[in-house]
Amino acid sequence: MHDMQNSVRTTTKNSTIAVEWKIFGPLVRSSAGKIFVGMVALVSSTIFVVWASVILGRICALLGSSGVELSNTWVLMAQFVSLEILSIMAQFLSRHYLAMGTNKVLRDLRVALFGKLNELPMGYFDVQPLGRIITRLTNDVEGMEGFFSGGLARITTACVQIVLVLIGIVFISPGYGALVVASAIPSLGFSWLTRKPVRYWLGENKIRNAHVNSTLAEFIQGLPVLRVLGLEKWSAQQFAADNKRFLESSFKVLSWNSFIRPVTVFLSMIPTLIAVIAGAWFLMHGRVELAAIVAVVRLTERFSSPVRVVTQEIQVIQDAAASANRVAEMLAERGEENPSAISTPKHGAVIEGNIVFNHVLLSYKPSRDILTDFDLHVPAGQKLGIVGATGAGKSSVINLIPGLYRPRAGQVLVDGVEVGNWDLSSLRKQIGYLAQEPFLAKGSLGENLLGPGWKDDHALRNKFLEAVQACGLSAVLERFPGGFDYEVREGGSNLSSGEKQMIAFMRLIHEDRPILLMDEATSCLDKTWESAIQRAVLVLMSQRKRTCVIIAHRLETLRSCDRVIRMRAGTIVADGLPNEVLSKDSLT
Secondary structure, eight states, rough: HHHHHHHHHHHHHHHHHHHHHHHTTHOOOOOOHHHHHHHHHHHHHHHHHHHHHHHHHHHHHHHSSSSSOOHHHHHHHHHHHHHHHHHHHHHHHHHHHHHHHHHHHHHHHHHHHHHHHEEEEHHHHSOOHHHEEEEHHIIIIHHHHHHHIIIHHHHHHHHHHHHHHHHHHHOOHHHHHHHHHHHHHHHHHHHHHHHHHHHHHHHHHHHHHHHHHHHHHHHHHHHHHHHHHHHHHHHHHHHHHHHHHHHHHHHHHHHHHHHHHHHHHHHHHHHHHHHHHHHHHHTTTTTTOHHHHHHHHHHHHOOOOHHHHHOOOOOOEHHHHHHHHHHHHHTOOOOOOOOGTTTTTOOOOOOOEEEEEEEEOOOSBBBSSSSEEEEEEEEOEEEEEEEOOOTSSHHHHHHHHSSSSSSSSEEEEEEEEEEEOOOOHHTTTEEHHHHHHOOSSSEEEEHHOOOTTTTTTTHHHHHHHHHHTTTTTTTGGGGGGGGGGGGEEEGTTTSHHHHHHHHHHHHHHHOOOSEEEEEEETTTOOOHHHHHHHHHHHHHHSSSSOEEEESOOOOOTTTTSSSSEEEEETTTEEOOOOOHHHHHHOOO
């Protein structure tokens, strides 16, 4: 069984790799022109180098012969200098255009990854640690950036030089050149054979680095709890253990590179040694001219340098390959939309607010069902309250309505259309959602309530103030010095939980959406402000027919509802008027 699992994993991994590199195609395509010009300039630069080496050999041969005319030598020297200058100019152009093209690819990659975050289903974030996701967006992209920003140009230059230099050596003198080229095989073979262990330990290093980031993110989020419970020493030990494993893999990478680089440098010098020794023997026997020997020796020097570059950059190559592999895995993840339904026109219309759950079965993990054969009908304009113990499935009911999760069986219908057949963007723009922990962005209070550009839109501000005043919540703005200009820190860290909930509710008023979903949205408010928000909800629903679904543990919060259901283990155990259901709930 274990072998079968390994086989499945290997097959899956291999099939993923086959698809992964295709994912980068659209990103590279937009910069293909610049990359092509850079590659042409790079090949041209190497051709100029080979040509210059041949001319240098002719210069040396002329200077060593008797009766040479100085004018012929000056012409050859001018050609040699011109070719070297052209080679430098071509190298500049190649690096310039490659850098422009690759940096645009990296920019598009970052945009694509962030866009992918908005496409991924919520189930992805339930199983993927936050640190791993952040590592994909930071360390892995930086690993690719290290390759594309400089490594690609250096490595490509080196590889093109190696190939053209070896071809040039054979072209200058086939027999002598073939012997010199054969002596280059050990250095190239050694670099090829050592690629696998380096790639393995670089991949392992990245996995362990992601685990360190995951542990760090988890402990930072739970820092207050860790301190209250006195678990600082335990958390430090856990973090130290993860860092030790990461350090071990880092040492492995360094050890392999420390071994590979000097050996490759030594092996790359063999062609030059062979070129000199064999050249002397061929010259003594009259089988090769001095000009050919000088050109070949010059080219072997050009060979050893790029081989050293490839060896020095092998870690960058492998690091970029491991990073690209992990980034591609994330880009290949299936988004929310069902691929089989992409060709089907999506439903998009103004929502009335009629919600139906029809024999819904929901499970986040195969081993545990959250909702079991769940049936519920919420007519448009009804204010429904949901009560139940922790883990009863209350939040799951709310999360199914905007399509954050999809049921394993059954249907969730909005206005008679299954959520999966709605255009999700259109559906969600018409649903107001209030969570227990609201999201606030760094910026002014006005930006969090009204969005960017609120200062220049006086009509929008006046409309918001009228809506807030009509709901009896105008006093909320007076709590914040400067009103709309009050600066909100990242995550609302300078606000209390209750203040964040009030701001989120005012934002909901401004959005004016036909379906309101509230998940413990007043849990951090005192009775005065909770009552104010309950009255505001009633005002909202009286102004326009809205469907409102409220989850709360406080019974008083639900007494103003038209109807209340009580849930237990993913099923409805009571359904009726608030006084009836809540009195039963208080007795259990």
